[in-house]
Amino acid sequence: MKIVRNSPHFNGALDAQTGTRPKIDLSVVIPTHNEEDNVERAIKSVHQEVSRLVTRHEIILVDDGSTDDTLSTAKALIAHYPLRVVRLSRNFGKEQAIMAGLTSSHGSAVVICDADLQEPLHYLEGMLAAHHDGYEMVYTRRDNRADETFLKRLLTRSFYTMLNVGVETRIPPDARDFRLMDRRVVDALCSLPERNRFMKGLYGWVGFRSKEILIRLEPRRHGQSKFGTKRLWRLGLTAMTSFTSWPLRVWTVAGLLFAIVSILYGAWIAVRTMVFGIDVPGWTTLAASIFLLGGVQLFSIGVLGEYLSRVFAEVKGRPGFIVAEEFGSCAQDLE
Secondary structure, X not given: OOOOOOOXXXXXXXXXXXXXXXXXXXXXXEEEOOOOOOHHHHHXXXXXXXXXXXXXXXXXXXXXXXXXXXXXXXXXXXXXXXXXXXXXXXXXXXXXXXXXXXXXXXXXXXXXXXXXXXXXXHHHHHHHHHHHOOOOEEEEEEOOOOXXXXXXXXXXXXXXXXXXXXXXXXXXXXXXXXXXXXXXXXXXXXXXXXXXXXXXXXXXXXXXXXXXXXXXXOOOOOOOOXXXXXXXXXXXXXXXXXXXXXXXXXXXXXXXXXXXXXXXXHHHHHHHHHHHOOOOOOHHHHHHHHHHHHHHHHHHHHHHHHHHHXXXXXXXXXXXXXXXXXXXXXXXXXX
């Protein structure tokens, strides 16, 4: 059953740039980096599932600077599927690879999915049904993290708790990049000028009517996740400096508290000296205080530096990604 062929959200939406009706019902963006063992299965599976649901679609595979045979494997499939391959000039990271795919898409709606297909594609039917009901963004959230260590679950929960302190729009914990977005949402994301992107935050910031779908992830069949500790740390810093300013404010409060304590302590020392006289100097206390305050100052300067480095990157105005080559043509009409 092709539930969206007569959907006004697909057939009635106008392209924001040309003012014409898009000729493609659905674009599927697949960001990849060293996924040679998964890319063929991913393209074939996406094509089979999406062909069952919509009339016309395109698959956009973004090669984010792969060093294996991901690109050549994908190029060999262009003749058999409505596939376009976008090769970035180097590895810019998943967030920018997603943006490259969104910028290249032409569909009335766009789906983002990973090449490892840990998010089962059968959820697409429910996502399209929600879009048909008027939801402009349908995102997925994993139902549990039982497959992860206790430490990783604790750190993840702590990260989202800190991230959502004082933000304009709440960022759902455990939300996935696997989501469906209306063309208006995609155009809004592509219009944002910032270079340092935390996509999960931007999805929430642009707004629009959203619906959450709980999913259960499947085991990864080939390879390992490219998001190691270093990449997760960098992404976390980008998220914190992009969507919340409380790390800056907390040091303002800390400085004020230290100043108040110092004034009170100085007053107490003055009173004690006038009443009891001068004691033997406490070198240990003095040294500990100096080291403590010095460490606090250096840490607070580091926080300022993280924000300043983001400002510096934005001022330079370099593009978030560079497309080296594109292969393939417009999507086929799979009526």
